[in-house]
Amino acid sequence: MTDAVSILNGVSPAWFLIAAGLLAWASPRSELRKALMMLGPIGALAAWFATGETGVYGVLDLGPVVLETFRLDGLSRVWALVFILISFINAVYALHERNRMTDGAALIYAGSAVGAVFAGDMLTLFFFWELTALASAPLIFAVGTPEAQRAGLRYLAIQVLSGVMLLGGAAMWASQTGSWAFDAIGTGSWAGIILMLAIGLKAGFPLLHMWIPDAYPKATGVGSVVLSAFTTKLAIYALARGFAGEDALIVIGLVMAIFPVFYVITSNDLRQTLAYALINQLGFMVVAIGVGGHLGINGAAANAFAGVIYMALMFMVLGAVLLRTGTVKATELGGLYKSMPITTLFAIIGALSVMGAPLFSGFVAKTLILSAAHHEHHDLAYTLLVYASAGVMEISALKVVWFAFFGKDRGLRVKEAPQTMHLGMALAAFLCVFLGVNYPALYGVLPFDMDYKPYKLASVYGQSQLLLGTMLVFGLALYFKLFPLKSDRTILDADWLYRRFGDASARWGAAMGQLLFDAIGKVLGAFISFVRLRLFNLFSPAGALSKEFPSGMMALWTAIMLAGVVLVAYFSPV
Amino acid sequence: MTAPRDSKAGMHPLARPLSGLSSPRAGLIALIVIAVLVVGGFALETVLSDGGLSKYPEVYGAYELLPLAAAAVAILLGWGLVWLISRPGDFYSRAAGDVTEGQDD
Structure with a gap:
């Protein structure tokens, strides 16, 4: 038994969960899915125990960048353990459910969270960071109501935004320090501040927290259990690691x-x-x-x-x-x-x-x-x-x-x-x-x-x-x-800023833009009509330029203009 | 279909011995017991402690009392908050115009 476990030494527990999740997603038989939901965390736990020594495993050398997919140390170890434990407990809790989407998503979500805490570099962290976002959103979408769909989209948008900020901050950090390693960062640079905001978005910093009370109550019964466990705690881990x-x-x-x-x-x-x-x-x-x-x-x-x-x-x-x-x-x-x-x-x-x-x-x-x-x-x-x-x-x-x-x-x-x-x-x-x-x-x-x-x-x-x-x-x-x-009341929170104020601002901006466009069109139309009318008045058969002028008057005006030209030429410097 | 209130019909067998818990009297008794424990706890601390109400050398006074007062104030302020920033339940879905009248949200 010990030998069987020891062959898992150096294998990231995250892969067991993700592989089990992908298989569960592909499996039409609920019994098989439930078995996978139990076996995935058990395999991950075995890998967690098997890799006793702290160190860096699963190194991928991609030339200019070296990815560390499995960094085991005191900090990552404790977070990974609780993530694996809760994914097993959730698997047991969710045995009654027959939902292919959430069964697979819950495991992939857990696996990506474990992968993120084991990431030794920011590119690996970004990959798993975004995977947590993509894998967790189906837990809200699965409810199927329009309200849940909208909440899921808002949730997904914020999570993906966090990932994009993380990647941007990481790129700035790498250009400044020459390293993609995910270690102590601090807020001494713009890169550090952007990275902290990216993590803070997932950690529920004030005014960035609104997705938590928005999305969690709208997920499935099992989904809210899983959501409560991973995303925010992963962000706390990232803060502990970097800040x-x-x-x-x-x-x-x-x-x-x-x-x-x-x-x-x-x-x-x-x-x-x-x-x-x-x-x-x-x-x-x-x-x-x-x-x-x-x-x-x-x-x-x-x-x-x-x-x-x-x-x-x-x-x-x-x-x-x-x-x-x-x-x-x-x-x-x-x-x-x-x-x-x-x-x-x-x-x-x-x-x-x-x-x-x-x-x-x-x-x-x-x-x-x-x-x-x-x-x-x-x-x-x-x-x-x-x-x-x-x-x-x-x-x-x-x-x-x-x-x-x-x-x-x-x-x-x-x-x-x-x-x-x-x-x-x-x-x-x-x-x-x-x-x-x-x-x-x-x-x-x-x-x-x-x-x-x-x-x-x-x-x-x-x-x-x-x-x-x-x-x-x-x-x-x-x-x-x-x-x-009080029943049937909505208590406003910071999400009002984008769900109501932002939405209203966008609608108001669109309406104002339309009004401006219409006004410009009207002014331009009036101007074009005016010019067209003037030209018509000048050049039409009945226009001013079509009238016959007396030849004496024409000769007088020609003489005046000629005198003007002669005077200008005389006083001009050579 | 709902069962008559305070009836044992439909109750889980494990809950039947505790059916009296939902009576107003049980709530009042629980409240009195808790109040006695709270007051007794602070009294005991005052009597036993050498330096008055102190548990840690650096922290003096019954500092637990202040959070309790703060919690009470927060509950009362909740009324103001409800008045100030609560809206109808369908505030977001209807006000944004993404749900039309009569559509199930």
């Missing part, structure tokens, strides 16, 4: 962590609520990368690892709710624990992880980031992250659990989720608890060695107080009917 220790990231991350609070509170779509909570979670990681240092990067990696799993679990729960009830609107749900108690249990486990309750994975991951900020004397950042934690993470988790499963009983009596969905959720829930209790397992895969103990009395006590206090505030708001939730 660790950049102070600007602390400010950007704090804004990302705080501003979603209002959207988490007011959004009626529970998947959109989770999408905003995801931005908050990404903000924590961006702050950690900005803080830098071993503790900061470990904090970002731990949060990415734990966050991929617990956010996927929450999206899985809502996928099950969507499958059974046909809606994830908070105002249309309630009392589902009566008919979906097992799913409710998984929702509670996921929520406790999101909230960072002690003994759950969110706690051991989030504490690292708070400690990194505290350790590096970013006290304001530390304080604001505590606020953001209470305001966004905890309220979002409470909101999903309360409005879907408890709250006002809407009389929905539906079947429990399929057992395969339960199995997928159970795997994710197990990891949430396992990593929270057995935290050395999580810390052991982080990029840097450290001796950190999350379960100190002060941190457990403080976090418990924060958690209970937020529950009290949330409960009081519900009890006194102060929670601002």
Whole structure:
């Protein structure tokens, strides 16, 4: 067995996932597709374990450019592992689905994300970066509604734009440094700034974040699980690789962590609520990368690892709710624990992880980031992250659990989720608890060695107080009917800039252009008519030039003109 | 087809022992329990801690209280936000003119 695995040494796990995805796409038999969806991640995991030594594998020498398709180091290793794990969990979760497009796309998407984190150069990164965009869009298109089609197109446009910016920035970077290697970049040059913006577009930087709450709620039930796992976390990896220790990231991350609070509170779509909570979670990681240092990067990696799993679990729960009830609107749900108690249990486990309750994975991951900020004397950042934690993470988790499963009983009596969905959720829930209790397992895969103990009395006590206090505030708001939730409303976000303002501007510009064109046409027409009329008046048989002039008058005018010419010639210098 | 509210008909067998959870009284009891735990927690900390409300040498005061107040303010501000920037559900699809009246969106 060991020998069988060792032949995979140096083979990128990404190829297993991509190959399985392509085969699944080509396969008309759902049983075969499901087998491939399980075997792809298992093969990838075997390759991940087989390549024990860090180093660069899969080198392609193309003359002027050398591509490194498989760079294994502490940073890429942890991201690849969680991507492979979640692709397997999703395969289990999606066993009930019979959709050729999404089955294949999910695997190729996972494989391209793994390929991107293993990329040692920017051209390889660009290839997989764009492949994640192309492979993930079908997860939204598969819904088939006009709304999903439009959301999918918007999503695809933004993802491709990010790739184009990445390539442009990489080309500038290569021309400046003479290297395509993907390592520390920094923001000291225009190339670095463009690269950071390209990555920030995928990471959900403020004002560039709008595609997340736009696209995730419109994907299929399985699609939103997959979408939540890869694209944004890949961008976080790229930031950790290229921009660790950049102070600007602390400010950007704090804004990302705080501003979603209002959207988490007011959004009626529970998947959109989770999408905003995801931005908050990404903000924590961006702050950690900005803080830098071993503790900061470990904090970002731990949060990415734990966050991929617990956010996927929450999206899985809502996928099950969507499958059974046909809606994830908070105002249309309630009392589902009566008919979906097992799913409710998984929702509670996921929520406790999101909230960072002690003994759950969110706690051991989030504490690292708070400690990194505290350790590096970013006290304001530390304080604001505590606020953001209470305001966004905890309220979002409470909101999903309360409005879907408890709250006002809407009389929905539906079947429990399929057992395969339960199995997928159970795997994710197990990891949430396992990593929270057995935290050395999580810390052991982080990029840097450290001796950190999350379960100190002060941190457990403080976090418990924060958690209970937020529950009290949330409960009081519900009890006194102060929670601002309205059905059938759209809460405007930055996407208004292009979906409404941009669209209206383009339409207004087109209308103005048409008016201008018409006006110019009218003026030109009037001028041409005027000239034509004047010429007609001059040259027509009845025109001025056709009249007969007296010969004496003509002789007089000729003499005057001749005198003028003579005078000019006389006074002109020789 | 919906079942009568607070009825055990159609309930999952595993949920039947918990059917009382949806009553208003259960919610109130849960709220009171949480409130007692919160107040008790801060009281215990005040009594036990040497330097007043401090957990870390560098961080003083019941700093968890402020985020709670902030969360409460954020929830209340949500009403203003809803009033200010919420639009009808079909705001984008209809306003952009890419969906005609009567077309399913």
